[in-house]
Amino acid sequence: MIELQHVTKLYPASGRPALDDVSTEIDKGEFVFLIGSSGSGKSTFLRLLLKEDDPTRGTVTVNGKTLNTMSKWQVPKFRRTIGCVFQDFRLLRNRTVAQNVAFALEVINKPQRTIKRVVPEVLEMVGLEGKATRLPHELSGGEQQRVAIARAFVNRPLVLLADEPTGNLDPETSEGIMLLLERINRTGTTVIMATHDYHIVDSMRRRVIELNGGAVTRDQSRGVYGVGR
Amino acid sequence: MRVNFVLSEVATGLRRNLTMTVAMILTTAISLGLMGTGLLIAGMISDMKEIYYDKVQVSIFLSDDVSDEQRSAIEQQLSDSPEVASYLYESKDEAYARFQQQFSQQPELVQNTPADALPESFRVELVNPERYEVIAAEFPNGQNGVDQVRDEGDFLDRLFSLLNGARNATIAVAVVQALAALLLISNTIQLAAFNRRNETNIMRLVGASRWYTQLPFILEAAVAGLIGAALAVGGLVLTKVLFVDRTLAGPIKAGIIPPVDWSAIAFISPIIAAAGVGLAAIAAYVTLRLYVRL
Ligand SMILES: Nc1ncnc2c1ncn2[C@@H]1O[C@H](COP(=O)(O)OP(=O)(O)OP(=O)(O)O)[C@@H](O)[C@H]1O
Numbered sequence: 263m264i265e266l267q268h269v270t271k272l273y274p275a276s277g278r279p280a281l282d283d284v285s286t287e288i289d290k291g292e293f294v295f296l297i298g299s300s301g302s303g304k305s306t307f308l309r310l311l312l313k314e315d316d317p318t319r320g321t322v323t324v325n326g327k328t329l330n331t332m333s334k335w336q337v338p339k340f341r342r343t344i345g346c347v348f349q350d351f352r353l354l355r356n357r358t359v360a361q362n363v364a365f366a367l368e369v370i371n372k373p374q375r376t377i378k379r380v381v382p383e384v385l386e387m388v389g390l391e392g393k394a395t396r397l398p399h400e401l402s403g404g405e406q407q408r409v410a411i412a413r414a415f416v417n418r419p420l421v422l423l424a425d426e427p428t429g430n431l432d433p434e435t436s437e438g439i440m441l442l443l444e445r446i447n448r449t450g451t452t453v454i455m456a457t458h459d460y461h462i463v464d465s466m467r468r469r470v471i472e473l474n475g476g477a478v479t480r481d482q483s484r485g486v487y488g489v490g491r
Numbered sequence: 492m493r494v495n496f497v498l499s500e501v502a503t504g505l506r507r508n509l510t511m512t513v514a515m516i517l518t519t520a521i522s523l524g525l526m527g528t529g530l531l532i533a534g535m536i537s538d539m540k541e542i543y544y545d546k547v548q549v550s551i552f553l554s555d556d557v558s559d560e561q562r563s564a565i566e567q568q569l570s571d572s573p574e575v576a577s578y579l580y581e582s583k584d585e586a587y588a589r590f591q592q593q594f595s596q597q598p599e600l601v602q603n604t605p606a607d608a609l610p611e612s613f614r615v616e617l618v619n620p621e622r623y624e625v626i627a628a629e630f631p632n633g634q635n636g637v638d639q640v641r642d643e644g645d646f647l648d649r650l651f652s653l654l655n656g657a658r659n660a661t662i663a664v665a666v667v668q669a670l671a672a673l674l675l676i677s678n679t680i681q682l683a684a685f686n687r688r689n690e691t692n693i694m695r696l697v698g699a700s701r702w703y704t705q706l707p708f709i710l711e712a713a714v715a716g717l718i719g720a721a722l723a724v725g726g727l728v729l730t731k732v733l734f735v736d737r738t739l740a741g742p743i744k745a746g747i748i749p750p751v752d753w754s755a756i757a758f759i760s761p762i763i764a765a766a767g768v769g770l771a772a773i774a775a776y777v778t779l780r781l782y783v784r785l
C-alpha cells in the first residue's frame with residue numbers, strides 16, 4: 263500500500279511548490295493514472311515514491327515503509343521492490359535485450375542460475391522471445407519499451423511506476439504496451455502511470471488522480487481523462 | 492559479487508579515458524617516487540648518524556712543533572678529565588693513511604698532498620657531547636702544542652641539517668605532487684562516473700547497493716595507484732643502479748656515504764604500494780561521495 267500524507271515538495275530553485283499538500287492512498291493491486299498538464303507535478307509524485315527525492319513536508323509510505331525516516335543504506339533494498347519505466351526507455355546501448363534485463367538482476371547479486379531461468383521467461387511474457395540477442399538500436403520504440411518493462415518486472419516488484427511510458431509511441435504500439443501493463447497489474451502488482459494520453463485513460467476506465475499546480479484536483483475511480491474532451 | 496562484471500567495468504573505465512588515466516598514473520608515480528626517495532634519504536641519514544656521531548666528537552689538532560713533553564701532558568690531562576669518555580691518538584702517518592683511503596677516488600688530490608701535511612691529533616669522545624666548550628677552554632688554541640680544537644659534532648650537525656633539508660625538500664615536493672595526483676584522480680573518477688552514468692543510473696533504480704555501484708570506480712583508481720607505485724619502485728631501482736651505484740661509488744666505498752641497499756628498497760616498496768593504492772582509493776571514494784550521485 264502507498265500513502266501520502268500532506269505531502270509538499272518545494273524545489274530549491276522555484277518558489278511555487280511542485281506538490282502542494284497532497285494526501286492520497288493507493289491500495290495494493292490498484293491501477294492508477296496520474297494525469298495533469300505539463301509541470302503539474304506527476305514526475306515529482308513518482309520520484310517521491312521511489313525515494314529519488316524527499317518531500318519538503320509530509321510523509322510518504324510505500325509497502326509499509328516510511329520513506330522520510332529511511333536511512334540511505336536501506337534505500338537500495340527498498341528499490342528492489344519497485345519497478346520503473348520511463349518515456350525514454352533508458353536501456354544500455356551496448357548490451358543485448360537479454361543482457362539489459364539480466365543487468366538488473368546481476369547488480370543486485372542474483373545467482374546466475376536464477377538469471378538464466380527468469381530472463382527468458384520475462385522476455386517471453388513481454389513478447390520478445392525471438393529478439394533476446396538484439397541490441398536496442400535494432401528494435402522499434404515499442405519493442406525497446408517492452409525491454410524496459412521486462413527489466414522493471416523481472417524482479418517481481420510490488421509496485422510498478424511508469425512515467426509517460428507511451429509518450430514516444432504511436433497509438434497502436436501504445437495499446438500493446440498498455441495490455442502488457444494490465445497483465446502485470448493482474449499479477450497483483452500495483453501500477454501507477456503518469457500520462458498525457460487521453461485515449462488510453464478514457465478507454466481503460468481505471469482510477470484517475472489529476473494534479474493541477476501540484477494539488478490533487480480530482481480522484482476518481484473508473485475515471486476519464488477530462489471533462490469536455 | 493560478480494568478479495567478472497566488476498573487472499570488466501574497471502578495464503573499460505581505464506581504457507575509456509586513456510589520457511586522463513596516463514596523466515593520473517604518471518603524477519602518482521612521480522609523487523610516490525619522490526616519497527620513496529625521501530624515505531631512502533631518511534634511512535641514509537640515520538645510518539650516517541650511527542657511523543659518525545658515535546666515533547668522534549672533538550678533535551684536538553696538535554701544532555707541527557709540538558714537543559714530546561707537551562704531547563704527554565695533553566694525554567695526561569685527557570685521561571684525568573672527568574669530561575672525557577675516551578680518546579684516541581692519531582699520528583701524522585695514520586692521518587695520512589686515512590686520508591689516502593678516504594680520497595682514493597681522487598688520486599690527484601692525494602698526489603698533491605705531502606705525506607706530512609696532515610696534523611697529528613687526539614680524537615676525543617666526551618661523556619656529554621654538549622660540553623664541547625669545557626674541553627675547548629681546557630686546551631686554548633695555539634698554546635702548549637695545541638694548534639686547534641674543533642667540535643666535530645658541530646660540523647656533523649651542519650652536515651645533517653643539510654641532509655635533513657634535502658629530505659624535507661624531497662618530501663615537500665612529493666606532497667605537492669601527491670596533491671596534483673589526488674586532484675587528477677578525483678577528476679578522472681568524475682569523468683568515469685559521467686561516462687558510465689547510464690549504467691549507474693539504472694543500477695540505482697533497480698536497487699544495486701551503493702557499494703556495488705562504487706566498487707568499479709574505486710578499484711579503477713586503486714589499480715592506477717598500484718601501477719603508479721610499480722613505476723615509482725622501478726624508478727628507484729633505476730636510480731640506484733644508474734646513479735647511486737655508479738656516481739657515488741667512491742664515497743660509498745670510503746665509508747663517507749652509506750650505500751643504498753636492496754633491502755632498503757625492498758622495505759619501502761610495500762609502503763609505496765600501500766600509499767599509492769590507499770590514497771587513490773580514498774580519493775575516489777571521497778569524490779564519489781561529494782560529487783557523484785550514485
Ligand atoms: N529538479 C528540479 N529542480 C527544480 N524544479 C523542478 C525540478 N523538477 C521539477 N521541477 C519543477 O517542479 C514542477 C513539477 O515538475 P514535474 O516534472 O513533476 O511535472 P510533470 O507533471 O511531470 O510535467 P510533465 O508532464 O511535463 O512531465 C515544475 O514546475 C518543474 O519546473
Ligand SMILES: [Mg+2]
Nearest residue numbers: 304305306425
Ligand atoms: Mg514528467
